[in-house]
Amino acid sequence: MMSKEEMQRRWSLTRAVMREDGLDWIVCTLGHPFGYAKWLAGRVGLAGTLVAFPVKGDLILATHGDAVHHRPYDSEGVRHIATCAQPNLLANTHAAALIDQIRDCAPKRIGFVGLGYLSAATYATFLKLLPDVDFVDATDSLAAIKAVKSDEELVHMRAAAALHDQAVELVRANVRPGLAPKQIIEVVRSFMCTQGSASQTFMAGSAPPGQPCKYAGPQDRVMEKGDQFAMLIECSDSEGYYSEAMPTLCIGEIPAPLARAHADVLEIQSTLVSMLRPGIQVSELLRVNDEFMVRKGYPPEQRLLGHAQGLDLVERPAATPSGENLVIQKDMVFSVHPTVHAEQAWGFPVNLSFLITNGKAEPMLKTSNTIFVV
Template sequence: MNVFSIADRPVIRLAADGRTLNPVSRVELERRWAAVRGAMADAGVDALVVQGANGISGGGYFRWLSGQPSGNYNPRTLVFPADGLMTLVDQGPFDAVLEFDGDDPSNPGVGRRCMVPSYPSVAYTADYDAAIVVREIRRHGYRRIGILAAASAYYPFGAYLREQMGAALVDMTPAVDAIKAIKSEEEIALIQDAAAMQDRIVAEVAAAIRPGMRDFEVMAHAQHAGQLLGSEQGMFFGSSAAPGQAAGLRPRFQQGRELREGDMFTLLVENAGPGGMFAHIARPIVLGRVGNDVRDAFDAVLEAQRATLALLRPGAPCADVFAAYNAFMRGRGWPEERRLHCHGQGYDLVERPLIRQDESLCIEAGMNIAVHPAIGSASMFMTVCENYLIRPDGPPSCLHGTPQRIIER
């Protein structure tokens, strides 16, 4: 089950250091920095602090500002000033400090990197990173500090920062969310690369899947293909089921079932493409003949997706889109959506805007929205998912090329 030969591998983009894969351009970073500094000036903020410890959820803020992946387990923290070079705090020897001029290919915009060997699993090191951040804030004389994506930081970090800085802290997350939700041309190109990668993953899985495989082997094949195509990380949910049973979106530890002839398999690929931008795609795969109940369920989710797309127009409040979608569902006699119906994506798997009742943002051109309606019962689970780019006028543009149909094997 070899996925690719060496000749099939994708074109690799490297930074000037010859090691850093698929770097974002300095022009793009400067665009982001300028936009954020404009928001900081409006709020009277001297510096932002953002910590990333999860590259799938929350760490995207760190990466969006720094151009570097966040930590996965060990935190990485950025102090982003209103003027001047950034300070990076991450894993390394006690008291280690490296100085940069802002042009190091691996540390763009960074002037200082401070290190400490702290670990979330070792409670007595909980304040180590935060103490360095507070030291650097005071060393530079920053007075009003913006917190960015507090939910992505470890609790002791935020608690220590609050204890030391108190009223000097202000939440800058909403202001930055409104900026980064609208993608630049370079970001859109990265998202298109992710979608194209996922189209190829679906094709590879469709060619490889067969009775006798276990669910996790199918998903491992998908993950292997993605890694060879330049993916950095992601999530792979799905499972198989016999006719009359629901093939739901199960995680890895529940993917032990063996596939049999006649089964349906639900495949959901949620990985980042080369350069770290997320998209995701879902398709049903049937090993044998497709029953009428499966066709009817697939037609239903396609209808629900098209109803959603008709509502995704620039200026539309997300809460209104969600209300209109549920009115559509009630009109068809289908259950209302209680999950996250659809949402933005970027360096995080889920980012604003969220299409649901508690979202304050409106739909705007340049947003990357994942649309994934689903219906489910004990006897059937069905979903379809692609990413769509919001256009200034006209319907959203689908970024995936995989045909919208049940895959028959």
């Protein structure tokens, strides 16, 4: 659990931007996976969690329950409301439980935060029951604050990175002929759970030489001597702070196409990491990456080149072709994961997460950025 001082820091920063933006309340929910709700409340609940945060007074947390069953319990600066609502029921949002308390404050302007995760039912309920309120998207203001990590948050980010260093070593110790990638996933999952990880995502796959090895699978292919193995590990520490790693292994010699793809992806990742400094627009990262990829004969980025991370695996700012208006700032942790797609091999970096400083960005993991041979 985060300290009282850390929560007060977040609330103070949030209220400052609320006053600047003329907001009386902000409303948010969970994200990818914990989101703004966990960042503001310091806790989460079940089934469509909602957080209503006032410019003055206690935060309201509305959930289907909390740790167990339905009994609400308050915590420092947090009033908890438990309702029977779930997204798949007739009562499909907790919003109605918040309306009376928000209305009593005679709000003029309310900001929704993280509209992509806020349900249509919640949005419609607020608009219907508070018809005289001006509703706005306040995501940009809070996203910029949430992405910059405090010293206390960085303790958890480093703990998450250390878990990934250990996970890579586990992968190296367990990949061998006769096993399928899904069995390696279960080894790492068991380790993460015993270490108290709050959330985990894994993908893994294998392929023979001469074929691209994709971390998205197949997971059930039994590995043989000479095979390639790739895995994506995205897990949090016990408080919910994320890191990630993407190891590539070979059972025997490294095929030449894979060696070339890996060398190229490390070259462009090194260039991109050297650009990570306060004030840079992530569109610059995309431009440099795409120019490199096209020059080398690879396709440009079509999805997600990199992103901040914390209580969400993917936070803003995000380097995506769809655009981004937030800039890199000091004390963000930023994941940089270019991918080389060649006909016979795909190349991934191993170490993905970097701490933004006033100087050179610092890798969060200690694992070597290499192809491992087992």
